[in-house]
Structures are given as structure tokens and as C-alpha cells.
Amino acid sequence: CNNAVTAYIGLGSNIGDREYQLNRAVELLKITEKTQVTLVSSYYNTAPVGYEQQPDFLNAVVEIRTSLSARELLSVCSGIEKELKRERIIHWGPRTIDLDILLYGCNIINDTDLVIPHPRMHERRFVLEPLNEIAPLVLHPVFNKTINEILEGFYE
Numbered sequence: 001c002n003n004a005v006t007a008y009i010g011l012g013s014n015i016g017d018r019e020y021q022l023n024r025a026v027e028l029l030k031i032t033e034k035t036q037v038t039l040v041s042s043y044y045n046t047a048p049v050g051y052e053q054q055p056d057f058l059n060a061v062v063e064i065r066t067s068l069s070a071r072e073l074l075s076v077c078s079g080i081e082k083e084l085k086r087e088r089i090i091h092w093g094p095r096t097i098d099l100d101i102l103l104y105g106c107n108i109i110n111d112t113d114l115v116i117p118h119p120r121m122h123e124r125r126f127v128l129e130p131l132n133e134i135a136p137l138v139l140h141p142v143f144n145k146t147i148n149e150i151l152e153g154f155y156e
């Protein structure tokens, strides 16, 4: 039986109207079948990690309850990314939005195209801070540490 799980989605945008993009992504998650949005973090302005020569990001994390499978949730996330890339308002030019599945209950998935928990979430302050804001005591199923413990142990 496919009972609901609590999942966490990371949102990030660094081109165009970043706040609009994040708001739209949350709206689209809210109308997703078999899914409720239960918590939305604050929006954090963050310096780009990885490739520095790009604009700052606006990041957030959303908590959902969903009876979608992890794969169904993955296609919902890429569907929202596509929809927002299409909803271009010309004067803003390209828009980017990323939706990353961070956690899916306490499931561990290591498929070629789907790795959950997100493999870099524990190294990303731009994920840990918003996630800690809404779910500090959630356990990371691989490290068996709470988000708060991972963030506290994180210096950078």
C-alpha cells in the first residue's frame, strides 16, 4: 500500500525574477496530485557554489506529504522546471529554476538517474540552512544524524 511520505524539495533560482520563480514553483507543487505542501522555508540569498562566475541564488526548501513514488515525484519536479523555463517573460530573458529532491521519507535510492538523499545536500549550506529552519530534527538516513547535527558540524 502506498502510504504517504514526507519529502523535502530544494528550490534554487539565479536568473530573472528569482522570487517569482520560487513562488511559482511552490504554487505548482501545491496543485500537484497526491501531494500537500506542509512547510515552506524562508528564501535565502546565497553565493553560488561550484561555478562561482554566476549570479547569487535564491534558495528555499519545501516540505511535502506525498503518496507519489520517488520516480513520480522526480517527474513532477522536472515538469515544474520545464513549465517555468517555458513561462518566459521576454524582457527577463532566460529563467532558471532547479528543483532537487533532498529527502524522500527515510528511503535510500541509488539509481543511475535518481539518488536520494541528494548526494551533496550535506555539503551545501544553501540546502542545510533552509532545511534546518523547517525540519531541524529530521534524520538523514545515510548519516543517521539530524539536519541540525549536520549543520552544526558544518563549518565553511
Ligand SMILES: Nc1nc2nc(S)n(CCO)c2c(=O)[nH]1
Pocket (backbone or CB within 6 Å): 011, 012, 013, 046, 047, 048, 049, 050, 051, 057, 059, 098, 100, 126
Ligand atoms: N548557492 C547556490 N549555488 C549553487 N550551485 C548550483 S549548481 N546550484 C544549483 C543546485 O541545484 C546552486 C544553488 O541552488 N545555490
